[in-house]
Amino acid sequence: MGVIYFILGIMGAAYVIIGGGVFLVFITSGGFAEAGGAVFVPLIFVVIGIGFLAGIAIHKSVKKRIRTKGKKYVAKVYSYVENTSFTVNNSYTVNTVVHYFDETHTEREAVIPTCFEKGSSKMLPIGMTVDIYCYRDKYDYDPKSVRSEYLPGEEELMDDKPVDPMQLKMVAVSCPNCGSSFQAATGYSSKCPYCGSYINA
Numbered sequence: 083m084g085v086i087y088f089i090l091g092i093m094g095a096a097y098v099i100i101g102g103g104v105f106l107v108f109i110t111s112g113g114f115a116e117a118g119g120a121v122f123v124p125l126i127f128v129v130i131g132i133g134f135l136a137g138i139a140i141h142k143s144v145k146k147r148i149r150t151k152g153k154k155y156v157a158k159v160y161s162y163v164e165n166t167s168f169t170v171n172n173s174y175t176v177n178t179v180v181h182y183f184d185e186t187h188t189e190r191e192a193v194i195p196t197c198f199e200k201g202s203s204k205m206l207p208i209g210m211t212v213d214i215y216c217y218r219d220k221y222d223y224d225p226k227s228v229r230s231e232y233l234p235g236e237e238e239l240m241d242d243k244p245v246d247p248m249q250l251k252m253v254a255v256s257c258p259n260c261g262s263s264f265q266a267a268t269g270y271s272s273k274c275p276y277c278g279s280y281i282n283a
Contacts, residue, residue: 086170086197087138087141090134090137090138091134091135091138093131093134094130094131094132094133094134094135094138095131095135096131097127097128097130097131097134098127098128098131098132098135099131100124100127101124101125101126101127101128101130101131102124102128103124104124104127105121105122105124105125105128108121108124109121144220145222147217148215148216148217148220148221148222149215149222149224151217152215152216152217152220152222153215153216153217154213154214154215155182155183155184155213155214155215155216156182156211156212156213156214156231156233157180157181157182157192157211157212157213157214157223157239158180158181158182158209158210158211158212158233158236158239158240159178159179159180159206159207159208159209159210159211159212159228160179160180160181160191160208160239160240161179161208162176162177162178162179162198162205163176163177163179163193163271163273163280164176164177164278165177165195165197165279165280166277166278166279167259167279170199171199173199173200174200175197175198175199175200176196176197176198176199176200176205177193177194177195177196177197177198177280178193178194178196178198178205178206178223179191179192179193179194179271180192180193180194180212180214180223181239181240182214182239183235183239184269187235188269189238189239189269190269190270191269191270191271191282192214192216192221192271192282193221193271193280193281193282194214194221194222194223195221195222196223206228209240210228210229210230211227211228211229211230211231211233212224212227212228212229213227219282221282250267250268250270251267251268251269252265252266252267252268253265253266253267253268254266255272255281257274257276257277257279257281258279258281259274259277259279260274260276260277260279262274262275262276262277264276266281
């Protein structure tokens, strides 16, 4: 996700600088009366640029809130799933699936929105241990915490075993991507049947 926000930051800053510069040229050149309402057109680009920068700031504050107020768990990197919300270089990015034990030692699954490019060197190796944070059903991870560490019971976390349907608790969820409602099992990530995005139930 860092590359995407870096690009958005460059675009936002460019819009603000270019739009603000053109507006200042209009004002200082004395052509304000001749230009009329057109003098305010560059301000539209300034507002768009500020919107990009504000979006980045909000995203950073949400991630910081998850890490500071969220509950910390030690998890195992299990696999990757495609993020079908957008493409980078004509291919979908991938989010990281992790398995962890909650307070009651129940195995849980979560999808961390890492948005790695496929084949990127930033992708976390499967089986590595990582610290994750959960706050109000939103997840994040600490990139500096990726390590090769044995966890008690990690065989259970990494085992691709069938789940007994009688042990699942089904709840109604709403997809944050497309707004549709469907049924999902608590403690597991579920794929939206309408748009294909993954949801932590």
